[in-house]
Amino acid sequence: MAKMKMEDVLKAGRATVDLPLERASTLPPEFYRSPEIFDLEVKKVFRRNWYSVGHIAEIPNAGDFFRFDLAGEPLLIVRGKDGVVRALSAVCRHRWMLLAEGAGNAGTLSCPYHKWTYALDGSLMAAPLMQEADDLDRDACSLPNFACEVWQGVIFVNLDGNADPLATALEPLAREFAPWKMDEMEIVGRVEFEQAFNWKVLIDNFMEAYHHFGIHPETFEREYPGENTTVDASKGPFAVLRIPHRDNGLAQPLFTPLSGIPDKVRRSFSVFNIFPAHIFAVLADTLAYYRLEIRSVDDFKLTIYLLAHPDSLKVPDVEELKAFLRDVTSAIHVEDIAACEGVQHGLMSKTAGPARLSHLEAAIHQHQIWLLDQLGQI
Ligand code: FES
Ligand SMILES: [Fe+2]
Structure with a gap:
């Protein structure tokens, strides 16, 4: 054509x-x-739109996670210590390394490259040897947290955050x-x-x-x-x-x-x-x-x-x-x-x-x- x-x-x-x-x-x-x-x-x-990325039975315990690429966006689907399922960006806030591949269980999310470490809710916990970087904004270095809804056991993610609630x-x-x-x-x-x-x-x-x-x-x-x-x-x-x-x-x-x-x-x-x-x-x-x-x-x-x-x-x-x-x-x-x-x-x-x-x-x-x-x- x-x-x-x-x-x-x-x-x-x-x-x-x-x-x-x-x-x-x-x-x-x-x-x-x-x-x-x-x-x-x-x-x-x-x-x-809401897009289904997996099932809650894959991540039954705190710290369980799996990777999923949605529309080119690398995601880490993680169950937090509070039991909440989150869709975090899998892209390290330092120099863009992916934090994990596959699936597993972790107490914290630690980047394999220079070991910046995040809590299971995405907040930055540690950034080694960064003391000479002036005004490092630690909050801005938390992992982006995408809209996530569990419906009938299925985990749905909405990347732009503007979709109406799925369940309705x-x-x-x-x-x-x-x-x-x-x-x-x-x-x-x-x-x-x-x-x-x-x-x-x-x-x-x-x-x-x-x-x-x-x-x-x-x-x-x-x-x-x-x-x-x-x-x-x-x-x-x-x-x-x-x-x-x-x-x-x-x-x-x-x-x-x-x-x-x-x-x-x-x-x-x-x-x-x-x-x-x-x-x-x-x-x-x-x-x-x-x-x-x-x-x-x-x-x-x-x-x-x-x-x-x-x-x-x-x-x-x-x-x-x-x-x-x-x-x-x-x-x-x-x-x-x-x-x-x-x-x-x-x-x-x-x-x-x-x-x-x-x-x-x-x-x-x-x-x-x-x-x-x-x-x-x-
Ligand atoms: S890219 Fe993750 S710590 Fe450097
Ligand atoms: Fe068929």
């Missing part, structure tokens, strides 16, 4: 997306492949999720993938089950055929896809669903996208949360967290069941990767244009309307 001005690109997007679903198409392929659009997403979407917009989902006690869940499995495709290719894939008979004929399609799926009418900055069990029959859970989880959830499961990119599937006995650490227009690290409530796990052979869940989840995602990689390759073609949507793909449409709205904001 010849170089177009950004406002023309957005206008082209609105021309295909801002229509009733029956007449709408997806965003043009430019939105999936252009580094300029990606830069705009970083600025207008990822830095301005998600009230309808919180009501639905109450019986699961999600904030008490533990991690029963974790699988990681390096993904070389645009982040929206995965979101699109996750939010429709139309592809079950094409991509998962031996796995999902047997139990959860795509043709009877439905998408909830939009009620906020999120999309919901309902996936009934074959013939509306009862699915056999691996673990024991908590009491209070409605019986109808044994006959269907639901998948959610809290915009832009917090995607998860909720079954009667377990939850699969997909965390995307997006690095560029065609590169992100995916971590799939498999979660369950401790009371659901009081079953014989629980370790074998957890391993089985990890294996099945991986196998299904490997099938999805084949589709996503094919799409990424195909949408680079000069022949690729906006794609018409099935009624089964309404959640993609809802997401893209929201995205265009965000990208068009000043």
